[in-house]
Amino acid sequence: MxxxxxxxxILLGLFVGVGYLTHHFCCRLFLSKGLTHRFSPLKxxxxxxxxxxxxxxxxxxxxxxxxxxxxxxxxxRIKLAQLLAEEKPGQKEIDKSIEKISSLLxxxxxxxxxxxxKIKEILTPEQEKKFLSSLTQYxxxxxxxxxxxxECICGKCGKYR
Numbered sequence: 001m002x003x004x005x006x007x008x009x010i011l012l013g014l015f016v017g018v019g020y021l022t023h024h025f026c027c028r029l030f031l032s033k034g035l036t037h038r039f040s041p042l043k044x045x046x047x048x049x050x051x052x053x054x055x056x057x058x059x060x061x062x063x064x065x066x067x068x069x070x071x072x073x074x075x076x077r078i079k080l081a082q083l084l085a086e087e088k089p090g091q092k093e094i095d096k097s098i099e100k101i102s103s104l105l106x107x108x109x110x111x112x113x114x115x116x117x118k119i120k121e122i123l124t125p126e127q128e129k130k131f132l133s134s135l136t137q138y139x140x141x142x143x144x145x146x147x148x149x150x151e152c153i154c155g156k157c158g159k160y161r
Contacts, residue, residue, distance in 0.1 A: 041134030042119075045127045054122050062115045066108060073104045 042055060080097040083089045116135075120128055 041131050041138070044134070045123065045130055047127070051122050055119055058115060058118050058122075062111060065111050069104060069108050069111070073101065073108070076101050076104060 047055065076097060080094070080101065083094055083097055120131070123131055
């Protein structure tokens with residue numbers, strides 16, 4: 001029993017440690033490239049007061065929706081860690097846990113994209129073009145950071161600067 005508890009704590013420590021290191025590495029990478037920690041392409045768009053208010057309201061709504069999703073995601077990840085800590089974890093239960101985590105991540109992505117589409121409706125055509133260009137550049141920067149080499153793999157990175 002003590003062994004199982006010890007394994008669970010070790011696994012949780014690894015999850016937290018890897019999460020911290022990934023976060024720390026990405027922050028340093030983005031800051032070294034002159035990017036902010038939080039991606040905020042809206043700052044450069046010269047939004048009107050009315051646009052800012054509408055977008056702030058959308059941001060608050062999204063934040064509320066994501067809090068419960070993130071809590072549920074954390075709970076599911078802990079359940080997975082506990083399954084892995086079992087002496088002979090069942091593949092069926094592990095697969096079920098992975099499916100639940102994947103489903104929550106998918107829902108989180110859906111909500112974020114829905115939020116982005118609502119922002120697009122508020123922007124002028126010129127603002128929208130700049131917004132989408134910044135978004136694409138952000139994704140390119142993230143992909144290049146993720147593969148580790150820093151080289152462009154899509155052939156479009158320079159296009160969005």
